[in-house]
């Protein structure tokens with residue numbers, strides 16, 4: 001089902017995590033395609049506070065929203081007073097829930113469960129109170145090193161981040177049973193594309209290798225990178241899945257990938273081809289063995305069937321489409 005401009009006229013859309021990578025892309029999608037919809041972004045932005053691994057606690061950045069003219073709220077989804085205020089003062093039709101501790105290497109189990117799982121429950125209650133559709137970000141991290149192709153129902157998370165996303169899915173199923181609202185969980189695989197730069201070292205390796213190559217540095221890969229395969233998915237296909245998940249009677253949990261596993265070496269090779277370079281690669285030991293995914297490949301049969309989702313970008317096409325933005329970010333932010 002495709003939404004025409006009129007379908008979302010006078011609808012109110014909440015995007016949590018809207019100053020982050022995927023959330024900000026969603027915000028612009030609605031602004032550009034549904035100018036009469038009211039879009040509210042809620043994000044804690046970045047405070048400078050770090051986790052024990054040295055990464056920022058939240059990656060939201062105002063630059064992801066330059067040009068966005070909807071309402072912006074700086075706030076924490078763990079703040080119950082704020083959620084009560086949203087319940088009383090707004091009437092949401094759709095909630096796109098992207099806010100999370102999105103760092104798969106974060107070690108703070110308490111903060112992870114509180115933010116990713118407990119706050120999500122409060123947002124589900126908000127959705128129920130408003131009779132709103134809930135579309136939330138789950139993750140391929142729920143699968144850990146489960147056998148490929150990964151299927152919903154065969155999870156084996158190997159870090160607390162993946163565990164938290166699986167807990168969100170369990171919670172969602174309870175709400176699907178007991179409540180009338182439409183709830184869709186989207187298990188994104190490895191996403192790359194515009195507006196990910198401010199995730200720093202947690203941004204995709206497509207961007208990070210792209211910038212290494214543009215700086216004339218040898219791309220640095222983990223040893224055995226030709227055998228570390230992931231399902232890499234371009235942001236446009238993530239947006240497509242979210243929009244298709246707005247259709248009625250689509251409650252469920254779905255994989256969002258391309259259905260193809262590609263290696264980290266492939267990324268470098270495609271980038272070098274697009275950028276016209278032939279730098280030699282350096283291979284370094286992988287410090288994340290034990291909590292690292294070595295082969296992901298989404299089974300997208302049910303996503304296609306239930307949502308009408310069809311990935312439009314193979315990695316060659318996604319990287320080609322992304323290269324001008326990789327260069328722009330390099331010129332404006334890195335150099």
Ligand SMILES: NC(=O)c1ccc[n+]([C@@H]2O[C@H](COP(=O)([O-])OP(=O)(O)OC[C@H]3O[C@@H](n4cnc5c(N)ncnc54)[C@H](O)[C@@H]3O)[C@@H](O)[C@H]2O)c1
Nearest residue numbers: 017019020021022044058059060076077099100102137191
């Ligand atoms: N990017 C990927 O490859 C990928 C893959 C699987 C799942 N996901 C999930 O998709 C969602 C979006 O990811 P992303 O890549 O855009 O990451 P991101 O870090 O850019 O976006 C998350 C946003 O949430 C905000 N946030 C964090 N804690 C918050 C809090 N307590 N209150 C309010 N806002 C808070 C951050 O400031 C940030 O802007 C996340 O739930 C993530 O776990 C992403």
